[in-house]
Amino acid sequence: MFGLNLDITGELAAFFILAVCAITGAVMALNLTRVIHSVLSLAFTFISLAGLYVLLGAEFAAFVQVLVYVGAVTILMIFGIMMTRHDHESQERQRPLTEALAGIGCLALFGILFFTIRGTDFPAPAGALPEDNVGELGRLIFSGFAIPFELMSVLLTVAFVGAVMLARREEDDLP
Amino acid sequence: MTLLGSYLTLAAVLFCLGLYGVLTKRNAIVVLLSLELMLNAVNLNLIAFSKYGMIPSLTGHVFTLFTISVAAAEAAVGVAILIVFYRRRVTVNVDEFDELRR
Missing domain, CATH: 1.20.5 (Single alpha-helices involved in coiled-coils or other helix-helix interfaces)
Structure with a gap:
């Protein structure tokens, strides 16, 4: 089901490393308690996604990603943090029911997407992107x-x- | 066998993480950032399909650029609304953004 007969190529290895970086950054952003740490680890995710764009042959999109997301959106969020107070974030009220329901919903959505993706056979690309x-x-x-x-x-x-x-x-x- | 399925799975993981953050986090800045993460997952899908789709073309890249611009505009307006709200009710918790509900 997982298609594990892939031979290890450079692209696969790079994809794997960048994917692990992206997911790690996103998970840490959701788990860290201080907002500034979340913002920085999401910046890490954005940089990994720019690497993935380079891997997919989208150099300009990668450039714009670094410029806009890492350079502008992250800095904007840091300014937002600077202008507001976040003292009370440590005693964050736990809402187990909401979190459990949201987790179940997200897992169900991911399951549907995963099995749909794995169940579809995509036709091989006819041609390639232009070089320039x-x-x-x-x-x-x-x-x-x-x-x-x-x-x-x-x-x-x-x-x-x-x-x-x-x-x-x-x-x-x-x- | 191309890597298309793996890219789509990665985008699905990122989208679901972003959705979880939007639904559960109380800090408005983290909610905005999770939204950005969801938009990024969509961008990854678009770019993956523009390379590995049936007819490779640059249209996916163009759409990605438009999505990034819309996301930047959304982040700017979102942070502005957040600051205005913070000025009125000294809090950034999204579950206290309920003036229209009361």
Whole structure:
């Protein structure tokens, strides 16, 4: 069922190492009690995922992953931690019923996904990705996906303005 | 036999871990980070299919870039809402975000 007749290639070994790193980072992020440690171990997961993207031939996506996730989102979360207080996180109230139900639900979802993935035989890829990945990607974005690209820039601007408007201290509220 | 199944399984593991974090964690920042983890699992699926799918193409990469931008925008707005909320009710616990329910 597990398809263990794979021969050990470099790609398999690299995939295995990076996958173990990614899962370790995610599990530690959920288990650590201090928020800053969770954020840092999730940054580790994001870096491992960037390695996996390189392995899959998506160099530009890996670059963007490091730039945006490790560089921007993680730092944003650290700023969020700095601006709020997390003193009471040590005496976190335990909610065993909720946690057990959520765990059962997630395990059931994973089981369904796992058996579906293992039960499907994927057809072999016909052809390969172009060698000059980044150039082709740029051509594709600025020709076929030009309008979604512009909409994405509008979305980013709106989100930026909205975040500034939200977090601005309102003078009327102050006594 | 390609590695596609293994990549999809890894993405499923990461997605389920993120879902568990979203459902059980009380700290709003950890919840936001678990959301990012789920989005990353989806990105891994997209990129794996764009290499090992039936017709390899770069469309999956383009979708990944769009997903990353949307996730960044979501994180920015999420942290802004978190800070506003913290200013009003000095807490970051998500189970105290219940003003609309009361």
